[in-house]
Amino acid sequence: MGLLVDGVWHDRWYDTESSGGRFIRAESQYRGGLDGDFEAQPGRYHLYAGFACPWAHRVLIMRALKGLEGMVSVSMVNAHMGGLGWSFLPGEGVVPDAVNGATHLHQVYVAGDPNYTGRVTIPILWDKAERRIVNNESSEIIRILNHGFDGIGAAPGDYYPAGLRAAIDEVNTRVYATVNNGVYRAGFATSQQAYEEAVLPLFETLDWLDRRLARNRWLVGGQLTEADIRLFTTLVRFDAVYHGHFKCNLRRIADYPHLARFVRALAGDPRIAPTINLPHAKAHYYGSHPGINPSGIVPVGPERPLGP
Numbered sequence: 001m002g003l004l005v006d007g008v009w010h011d012r013w014y015d016t017e018s019s020g021g022r023f024i025r026a027e028s029q030y031r032g033g034l035d036g037d038f039e040a041q042p043g044r045y046h047l048y049a050g051f052a053c054p055w056a057h058r059v060l061i062m063r064a065l066k067g068l069e070g071m072v073s074v075s076m077v078n079a080h081m082g083g084l085g086w087s088f089l090p091g092e093g094v095v096p097d098a099v100n101g102a103t104h105l106h107q108v109y110v111a112g113d114p115n116y117t118g119r120v121t122i123p124i125l126w127d128k129a130e131r132r133i134v135n136n137e138s139s140e141i142i143r144i145l146n147h148g149f150d151g152i153g154a155a156p157g158d159y160y161p162a163g164l165r166a167a168i169d170e171v172n173t174r175v176y177a178t179v180n181n182g183v184y185r186a187g188f189a190t191s192q193q194a195y196e197e198a199v200l201p202l203f204e205t206l207d208w209l210d211r212r213l214a215r216n217r218w219l220v221g222g223q224l225t226e227a228d229i230r231l232f233t234t235l236v237r238f239d240a241v242y243h244g245h246f247k248c249n250l251r252r253i254a255d256y257p258h259l260a261r262f263v264r265a266l267a268g269d270p271r272i273a274p275t276i277n278l279p280h281a282k283a284h285y286y287g288s289h290p291g292i293n294p295s296g297i298v299p300v301g302p303e304r305p306l307g308p
């Protein structure tokens with residue numbers, strides 16, 4: 001785990017000392033491809049992703065729902081994130097980097113900008129024509145994929161329809177702060193107070209979502225939208241990873257009837273099922289955070305995980 005400073009790799013864990021033990025996520029730096037500055041062409045773009053990461057998972061799901069597998073190529077990182085960060089070293093679930101020939105993800109950031117300073121995260125949307133990163137913010141990459149290829153053969157479906165945007169944004173805001181990022185704020189906290197500040201609102205939101213899904217199959221507007229996808233990628237990892245590793249253990253998703261039904265429905269969608277790899281995700285989290293789990297032992301449970 002580390003980051004680049006002026007294009008040079010430094011092995012460094014997140015700084016929580018200056019924030020009372022709180023984990024504060026850095027803003028993603030590449031934000032292009034929205035607002036009409038995106039030129040869709042089959043084969044031009046490449047995605048850097050991985051099975052472990054819930055943010056990359058959003059993008060893999062959108063790529064599958066829009067049928068873009070033949071148009072947007074992909075590389076997948078190794079489950080283990082060590083001192084040199086994400087890698088493409090041989091391992092289960094790895095798809096090597098055929099575009100930049102990188103052995104480690106930080107080389108991709110440097111290929112796009114030799115002086116890049118910042119964290120080296122997945123997902124990345126890479127432009128092969130201009131040899132640069134278009135965007136490394138998952139919430140924006142999913143919107144690019146949602147409509148960017150519609151004119152050139154993407155599968156039908158709009159997961160951020162104009163009439164539902166305000167309602168989707170409202171759900172996203174709460175789910176991001178307390179669930180998607182909430183599990184990380186709990187798991188990476190280094191003070192009791194910071195941990196509790198994250199865990200209690202996380203479960204308040206899960207209670208609220210379970211009630212909401214008791215009346216509706218999907219979160220917004222009676223149809224599958226990006227709000228569901230964004231919630232799903234955290235929930236499908238929850239019982240196997242966040243409940244134990246990040247100490248989010250007031251309840252399991254399996255204890256919530258409507259959340260459990262929601263996760264199982266999406267996990268069973270034949271387009272989405274191949275994007276899920278829970279053993280890989282468990283190996284990543286339990287094996288890559290020595291400050292949290294020094295032994296690196298990966299628990300064998302749960303007996304009945306929420307995904308395949």
Ligand SMILES: N[C@@H](CCC(=O)N[C@@H](CS)C(=O)NCC(=O)O)C(=O)O
Nearest residue numbers: 053054055119120121122136137138
């Ligand atoms: N806001 C980013 C977050 C991406 C992110 O944090 N990805 C994690 C993997 S789950 C990562 O690559 N972390 C490496 C690091 O922080 O150094 C997004 O949604 O795209």
